[in-house]
Structure formats: C-alpha cells, structure tokens
Amino acid sequence: MRTLLIVNPKATSTNKHVRKNITTALEGALDVKVKQTKARNHAQSLAQQAVHDGYDVVAVLGGDGTVNEVINGLLSQPNRSAYEVPILGIIPGGHANVLAHALALPSDSKKAAKAFIDHMQSQSIRTIGLGKAGDRWFALHAGLGIDAEVVAAVEDMRKRGFPTTPGSYMAGLVKSWIATDRWNGPMTMTGVSHDDQHVSIDKLVFAIVQNTTPWTMLGEIALQASTQARFEQGLDVVSLESLSAQTMMRIAGTLLTGRGIGDLPESTVLTNLATVTMTSDRPVPLQIDGDLIKPVTSITFASVPDAIRVFTPVDNP
Structure with a gap:
C-alpha cells in the first residue's frame, strides 16, 4: 500500500x-x-x-x-x-x-x-466516528471555558521556553482558575440525541464535548470527563455551572481516582448526542483536540459516524 x-x-x-x-x-x-x-x-x-x-x-x-x-x-x-x-x-x-x-x-x-x-x-483496520466543531473535525474533544484557558496558559509557557509537562498543566489550571469568572456562566447548550430527544442546559462556566475516552492524559494517568463516550456513539457533554474551590478540589480527587468529572453531583452529563449547539452572551475560549481556537459566541458540534479508517489492534473495540 x-x-x-x-x-x-x-x-x-x-x-x-x-x-x-x-x-x-x-x-x-x-x-x-x-x-x-x-x-x-x-x-x-x-x-x-x-x-x-x-x-x-x-x-x-x-x-x-x-x-x-x-x-x-x-x-x-x-x-x-x-x-x-x-x-x-x-x-x-x-x-x-x-x-x-x-x-x-x-x-x-x-x-x-x-x-x-x-x-x-x-x-488490522477500524472505522471510527469523529466530531465536527463548525467545519473543523476532531477525534477527541472540544473544551469551552477554563479547559481552553488552560491550553492557552500552557501554550504561553511553552512560547516562553518552559517544557510541556504535567506540572505545566497544573500551573496553567491554577492560573486560569484564579483569572476566570467562576460563577457567572455565559453559556447555554442545546442538544439533540440520536433518538431525537432535545435537551438544554444554561448558565454554564465550563463544558467538554467528548467523542471518546479518555478526556486527556496526565503522564500515564488517563483523566476522564464522561466515562461513557465512545467512537461508536454520539457526542457526550460534561458541564458545570460553577467552579468553586470546593468543586475544583472534588474534581482533582475524582480525576486521580480514575472516575470522571461527570460523576460529580454538581456536573451535568448529556450522552450520545447527534448535535449540540453552544451559545454565549460573551466570547468563550475554545480548544479542539488540544489546539487553541479563537473565542466563540456560538458554535455547533456534530457527531459523524464511521468517518475515518485507522490502523489499530485487531481486538480494539
């Protein structure tokens, strides 16, 4: 070939x-x-x-x-x-x-x-589904709010000569959390599932749109947002309406024990969505597969089944 x-x-x-x-x-x-x-x-x-x-x-x-x-x-x-x-x-x-x-x-x-x-x-080939954010494809996830702010902080440190390490992500998280508006969520998410169920949540400060698990990696540790996301299903959304110090501590404890942010009682999880649209009354930072994109006030994410073929282990589900 x-x-x-x-x-x-x-x-x-x-x-x-x-x-x-x-x-x-x-x-x-x-x-x-x-x-x-x-x-x-x-x-x-x-x-x-x-x-x-x-x-x-x-x-x-x-x-x-x-x-x-x-x-x-x-x-x-x-x-x-x-x-x-x-x-x-x-x-x-x-x-x-x-x-x-x-x-x-x-x-x-x-x-x-x-x-x-x-x-x-x-x-040994597997066909997987992908997500689209507007006209941009993604295999893993898109993050809105502090998730994208952390990516921006790490990118800034990298440009200033600091290596990209788990420590730099933790430093970026602390810096972003201090700077962000932790209470007045500007985002509204509306979604349609593959069985045509309509859902909506508002006043969000943070959202992750996932195409698969894990959400990200911290060294060799897999960090989860939604533990249910799969290439073969629609998109999952994990969101929060506030980022209090108590919530951030619970997030840290949850991630380091192998559970997902979506397991926290203060989070909202939407699963297997065909489309999901975010609107905001002010520009919100956005990252796609770890790359920072310009802030948006409106964007639609879509699940695209069987989008691309990939060489993988034969027993990979």
Missing part, C-alpha cells in the same frame, strides 16, 4: 535520532514516502495533497495536534466516505498522545512504529 509518512520534527517526545530510526524502519518494510512539517497547519496541507495524489495510507509521527491537522486534511472535501480517503496510521510523538491511548496503541514511538507495520501487514 502506497504510504505517506508525515513527520512533525518538533514532536515533544521524540528526537532526531528516534525519528530517523523510525523512518528507516518504515522505509525498510513499506512503500513509504516521508515528508516533514514546516509550520502550523502544514500537516493538513500535506494530507490534503495525499488524497489528491492517491495515497492508500497517511501515517503521522507527531502529537494529537498534528494528527488533528492530518484528519482535517484527509476529510477536507465534503461528503467523502471513510473508504474514499487514505487510511490513517498513528505513531505517537507528542506529550499526551491521547488518541493513541484511546485506540490502544503503544505510547512509545518505536513500539508504535512496529505496531503500525504489523497492523498494515495484517490489515
């Missing part, structure tokens, strides 16, 4: 030596061409061109942000089925690598490269 490998040379959990070993291994086993990204959104352009050039497979050596760009490139043309675009391969090279964890892929890049070769040779 004709394969394009898109490599992010700035992937945080790899180095030049590791990337060279991985590309050499793939070139020895597969019909593969390697291209490196040069700037933000370049991976999306490379993936879009790969569709035009008729590649069978597009693999990514990078983090969740690079994978998101590739997905958006593969699916940039409207109304294309999963069988009309290249199959996606994932070799995690970022900090969190949440999608690799969700698909039961190795977190170690070298082991994941070997697994990718094995999955290609055995044709």
